[in-house]
Amino acid sequence: MDFLNAIVLLTNYIIVPALTYGSQLALGAIGVTIIYGVLRFANFAYGDLMAFATMVVILTTWYLQSLGITLGFLPTALLALPIGIIATIILSLFFDKTVFKYYRDKKSEPVILIVVSIGVMFILNAIVRIIIGPGDVIFMDGARFIMKAGEFKKMTGLNEGIALKSTQVITFITTIITCAILFYFLNKTKTGKSMRAYSNNEDLALLSGIDPTKIIIYTWVIVSILATIAGSLYGLDKSFKPLSYWNNLLPIFAATIVGGIGNPLGAFYGGFVIAFTEIGLTYAYKKFLVYLLPEQLEPSSLVQYISTDYKFAISFAILVVVLIYRPNGIFKGKVI
Amino acid sequence: MRNNLDIKLAFGVMALLLVMIGFLQSWGVALAILNLCLISAVMSMGVNIQWGYSGLINFGVMGFLAIGGFATIIVSVPPVTEAWSAGGFGIILSGLILFILIAGIFYVHRKWQSKYKNYLLFFLVISVIPIMKLVAGPSISAIESIDAATSGFLGGFDLPIILSWFVGAFFAAIIAFVIGKVCLGLRSDYLAISTLLISGIVVSYVKHEEWLTRGVKNVTGLKRPAPFEVDLQNSDWFVNFIEYLFKGRLSKITDFEEKVILLNDLVMTSSSIFVKLCFSLIFSIVVITLLVFSEKALRSPWGRMMRAIRDNEDAAKAMGKDVVKRHLHIFMIGSAIIGFSGAMLVTYDGLFTPASYQPLRYTFIIWVMVLLGGTGNNYGAIIGAFVVWFIWIESAPFALFVINTLMSGIDNTNQLKMHLIDSIPYFRYLMMGLGLLVVMRYRPKGLLPEKIIKN
Numbered sequence: 001m002d003f004l005n006a007i008v009l010l011t012n013y014i015i016v017p018a019l020t021y022g023s024q025l026a027l028g029a030i031g032v033t034i035i036y037g038v039l040r041f042a043n044f045a046y047g048d049l050m051a052f053a054t055m056v057v058i059l060t061t062w063y064l065q066s067l068g069i070t071l072g073f074l075p076t077a078l079l080a081l082p083i084g085i086i087a088t089i090i091l092s093l094f095f096d097k098t099v100f101k102y103y104r105d106k107k108s109e110p111v112i113l114i115v116v117s118i119g120v121m122f123i124l125n126a127i128v129r130i131i132i133g134p135g136d137v138i139f140m141d142g143a144r145f146i147m148k149a150g151e152f153k154k155m156t157g158l159n160e161g162i163a164l165k166s167t168q169v170i171t172f173i174t175t176i177i178t179c180a181i182l183f184y185f186l187n188k189t190k191t192g193k194s195m196r197a198y199s200n201n202e203d204l205a206l207l208s209g210i211d212p213t214k215i216i217i218y219t220w221v222i223v224s225i226l227a228t229i230a231g232s233l234y235g236l237d238k239s240f241k242p243l244s245y246w247n248n249l250l251p252i253f254a255a256t257i258v259g260g261i262g263n264p265l266g267a268f269y270g271g272f273v274i275a276f277t278e279i280g281l282t283y284a285y286k287k288f289l290v291y292l293l294p295e296q297l298e299p300s301s302l303v304q305y306i307s308t309d310y311k312f313a314i315s316f317a318i319l320v321v322v323l324i325y326r327p328n329g330i331f332k333g334k335v336i
Numbered sequence: 337m338r339n340n341l342d343i344k345l346a347f348g349v350m351a352l353l354l355v356m357i358g359f360l361q362s363w364g365v366a367l368a369i370l371n372l373c374l375i376s377a378v379m380s381m382g383v384n385i386q387w388g389y390s391g392l393i394n395f396g397v398m399g400f401l402a403i404g405g406f407a408t409i410i411v412s413v414p415p416v417t418e419a420w421s422a423g424g425f426g427i428i429l430s431g432l433i434l435f436i437l438i439a440g441i442f443y444v445h446r447k448w449q450s451k452y453k454n455y456l457l458f459f460l461v462i463s464v465i466p467i468m469k470l471v472a473g474p475s476i477s478a479i480e481s482i483d484a485a486t487s488g489f490l491g492g493f494d495l496p497i498i499l500s501w502f503v504g505a506f507f508a509a510i511i512a513f514v515i516g517k518v519c520l521g522l523r524s525d526y527l528a529i530s531t532l533l534i535s536g537i538v539v540s541y542v543k544h545e546e547w548l549t550r551g552v553k554n555v556t557g558l559k560r561p562a563p564f565e566v567d568l569q570n571s572d573w574f575v576n577f578i579e580y581l582f583k584g585r586l587s588k589i590t591d592f593e594e595k596v597i598l599l600n601d602l603v604m605t606s607s608s609i610f611v612k613l614c615f616s617l618i619f620s621i622v623v624i625t626l627l628v629f630s631e632k633a634l635r636s637p638w639g640r641m642m643r644a645i646r647d648n649e650d651a652a653k654a655m656g657k658d659v660v661k662r663h664l665h666i667f668m669i670g671s672a673i674i675g676f677s678g679a680m681l682v683t684y685d686g687l688f689t690p691a692s693y694q695p696l697r698y699t700f701i702i703w704v705m706v707l708l709g710g711t712g713n714n715y716g717a718i719i720g721a722f723v724v725w726f727i728w729i730e731s732a733p734f735a736l737f738v739i740n741t742l743m744s745g746i747d748n749t750n751q752l753k754m755h756l757i758d759s760i761p762y763f764r765y766l767m768m769g770l771g772l773l774v775v776m777r778y779r780p781k782g783l784l785p786e787k788i789i790k791n
Binding site for chain 1: 393454458465466518519522524525526528529530532533534536537540541543544694695696700703704707755756758759762763764765766768769770772773776777780
């Protein structure tokens with residue numbers, strides 16, 4: 001019984017939150033990695049692109065709610081996703097045409113493109129904060145919980161319970177579905193294959209008749225879809241705050257590099273690696289050990305590796321370790 | 337010739353704009369812009385040395401600024417004796433243990449020859465945190481519990497605050513050494529991301545170690561190299577000086593009471609201006625010294641070598657230059673200058689607020705300054721700092737003006753208008769972004785491009 005309690009405890013406090021957080025990171029990291037693979041630069045504006053997409057989703061959600069349209073126990077924001085995706089695609093293509101294309105045609109160094117993406121980041125950041133304000137926005141509606149801790153306890157008769165927020169389940173399921181479709185697209189369809197070819201060797205791809213403008217448009221479309229989904233899921237689960245998207249960009253970068261930059265599958269795993277280490281290292285294992293160990297051995301301290309204040313610092317530290325030992329990432333990068 | 341003209345023109349416009357603000361708004365605002373511009377000029381010269389001289393991309397500016405700010409606390413705040421007696425021994429002991437651990441790690445890294453070396457190293461590094469927690473934990477909580485509302489930290493050494501600028505530079509150089517050892521071998525975009533992330537670690541340390549820095553509780557009331565306004569207002573010589581300065585205006589008023597009120601008013605405003613002028617003087621000395629040295633360095637054989645490495649790394653290697661070592665040195669020098677300016681900034685503000693260190697504000701704005709002004713050109717870095725600060729401070733009144741003129745027919749209670757007026761502070765980010773994009777597109781070398789030096 002104690003053993004089961006311990007397992008349930010870990011599931012509730014580590015596995016479920018880490019799977020949710022990992023899914024959010026994974027979706028973001030795949031977007032960053034695809035931009036890197038095809039367009040060959042690290043896009044610092046990605047966090048604010050996510051914020052912009054979420055903002056459109058929120059505004060649409062409010063509009064739908066004012067019309068009285070809801071999705072029942074599901075959040076209305078899911079209905080607003082397509083609008084958000086379309087707006088984000090238009091925005092991305094606009095910035096590509098006005099900003100990034102010029103440097104791509106000039107074959108500028110990646111550093112210049114990073115700097116330019118910072119300019120775009122400033123603009124997007126300002127736009128989002130001007131339109132929706134800098135504060136917290138909670139746009140989650142529908143059922144909050146799928147299963148409350150108390151219900152689980154009653155059902156199983158254990159001391160510990162598992163609380164499942166509906167946003168957590170939605171996040172995880174949506175991520176899996178999105179990634180499945182994405183990987184099918186990249187590996188099985190002709191367009192996906194040509195994208196991979198272009199990423200792998202631009203000259204050879206051009207030689208075999210692949211149209212680069214088409215590839216770039218597809219890339220921005222995919223990236224915008226991913227940014228909208230990732231941003232909205234994050235906003236649903238936590239709350240929407242423009243600056244927190246920018247802060248979230250840093251662990252997303254960490255996940256991208258840990259998984260091997262330019263490698264979507266790596267980015268997917270990288271997100272979960274970062275999430276599980278972050279949450280696993282900041283969790284206080286005292287209660288867990290109390291269940292498992294005999295009474296004499298029970299710990300008196302919290303048995304926490306590092307305080308939760310340093311949650312973000314952990315992902316950065318993982319990144320540094322990976323950069324020292326495997327600069328190409330855990331999964332070899334550079335090819336999508 | 338043309339370049340010299342450009343520089344003179346740019347600085348002339350800068351002075352003119354400041355004087356204009358002085359007459360139109362107030363001299364206080366003009367001096368505030370000047371001071372912040374001088375501090376930022378130091379920052380951007382630091383970045384310029386790394387990026388312009390040798391092409392190293394450092395997105396960790398925020399971290400080095402925070403280290404500089406932290407140095408002001410350590411140097412200038414008086415020590416909290418109760419905290420030292422409560423937990424000082426534990427802290428010193430844990431410091432010693434940390435030193436031994438690091439020495440051990442270095443020993444294993446250098447001397448050990450074994451298949452399991454990397455695993456052992458990894459284990460050692462990982463074990464540092466729990467060990468430190470075990471040793472220092474009780475002392476830390478003892479220190480933090482002493483008078484938590486007003487103090488709750490160890491304090492510093494009660495030395496003059498100017499000293500902290502150099503200490504800040506030294507600390508920053510040490511951290512830069514560690515970061516450089518780890519990251520400088522990486523490709524440029526990896527270097528950008530990893531320095532950004534490491535500066536995040538540094539800031540979260542400064543923010544959360546309350547026994548050292550008071551963390552989010554902030555340290556206020558720091559010392560100053562310039563006099564305080566209140567002291568000036570109460571000192572006879574200053575009042576007499578102001579009376580002498582405004583003799584003409586004062587003599588026109590016959591009523592005694594009115595005269596006293598006006599004099600008080602004048603003393604109030606001019607004391608703050610006087611303090612700002614003192615700061616401007618000190619900062620100008622720093623900027624000019626730094627400018628002279630970095631221009632000299634740029635023209636020296638060392639500067640030539642740096643440009644050679646930047647422009648063609650392989651050729652420089654072939655000439656027998658140790659590129660990795662040179663990069664490490666320049667990374668340390670640039671970071672030291674940034675640390676120096678971080679300490680200057682905290683000194684000028686008079687308070688240390690770790691929570692205010694945001695990459696947007698303290699890393700990327702500095703980068704905008706460098707890119708706008710002209711990479712590789714020190715005068716450009718100063719002009720960039722000025723332009724950015726000018727836009728930063730003046731964009732709020734400007735945006736207000738634009739909104740008011742465009743929507744002049746609309747009632748002041750209009751929702752859209754009120755919302756726009758509320759979000760005025762964010763227009764400056766819009767301006768920054770647009771400015772950066774325009775400069776990168778149409779003047780990629782900046783307002784004052786790098787001079788080609790022919791030796």
